[in-house]
Amino acid sequence: MNFSVYNFGCKVNQYESQVMTELMIKSGYTYTEDKENADIIIINSCTVTAVADNKVLKLMRHIKREHPEKVVVLTGCMPQAYPEKTAELMQADIVLGNSARQELPQEVEKYISNGERIVNVHKYTKSSDFEQVCVSEFEERTRAFIKIEDGCNRYCSYCIIPYARGPVRSKPMEVLKREVEHLAKCGYKEIVLVGINLSAYGSEFGLHLCDAVESVCAVEGVERVRLGSLEPERMDKEAIGRLSKLEKFCPQFHLSLQSGCDATLKRMHRHYTTDEYRRIVADLRETFENCAITTDVMVGFAGETEEEFSQSVEFVKEIGFAKVHVFPYSQRKGTVAYNAPNQLSGSVKAQRSKIMVDVTNETRRVFLVKMVGRTESVLFEQPTKDGYWEGYTKNYTPVKVKSDRMISGEIHEVLISSSDGESCMGEIV
Ligand code: SF4
Structure with a gap:
């Protein structure tokens, strides 16, 4: 039988979709991109906002209406955070929590043999371990995402994720090293380390995120190491100093902000002030001459x-961010802020989103203009529809060039000649 996967949400989910794909293939199922003709549909959900929930619900309804014969597996953060609610979603034949991911092939087999609906979600506990998973390949051929941390202990007042992911757990360094060595041998030049609260990597066994970065940088064949979203804490001078010594480290810092107002940050239960944030950005810019600071x-x-x-x-x-993901607050049941007073209407949120998006488009434009005239190394990925090759600089600026031959997976020095507000153009030198 064949299967296909719908992935929603963050890079951690993307990694876990690949984990599930490899688990299914090992158990004898065939992966297909052709979702229309797949016998089994795995939906790896995200529940960070109500919009994310609705996308998943709409998809499940559509699949069961058009193809009632398909086996639908609902997994990811939605069943883990809201087990009772998702258990009632009859469009899902199998409801599987994040905590039960490893049991996916067995549960599919059970359902196919007896047709009985399955709900398998167990709560994380303080003693839950890091899920011992590795992946051997990705759809993308140049850049590999590796989940090195799961869970979050911070409980920001708006966020449901700690309930969906459990406490901080980290991938042991020796497992990480083996996984990266394998991916480097497969030709992946860039490794992106991701986690739910990535900055907390190793905190449960006295390590720091920098230890993981140093270890990955030491692997032969890896040419670039990038970090996923970071919390401002733990990004102190010592950590910045350690990272700056690593030639392969990519100076792009996605430093989660959430709000640029101290009173709001306090109500959000974030653990920094705008002054502290400002200081970290200044330290980063002083240390990394051409770094990109991006945020949510x-x-x-x-x-x-x-x-x-x-x-x-x-x-x-x-701050003049290089890129910002702007999103309206979404009330999530089970969080502290769900019952907070003075909730704002959808129209006010939409209005504020628009204002913030306009401001951040402008800061991005300014950032890209500053890249013009520089010569930067670019790792090329895929050809674009308009006949260019696109790749990324170390600080994650997208750059397009003309090339007569295939340059996917190659790193070239590029003189950046212009920018159009979204990406840059240049010439290989
Ligand atoms: S740090 Fe806050 S926002 Fe991020 S996952 Fe943890 S609780 Fe959610």
């Missing part, structure tokens, strides 16, 4: 006044 910003959090929103906008302008 939430607008319309419960109780966010006009004045607070304006402070947030001004802070975002001041």
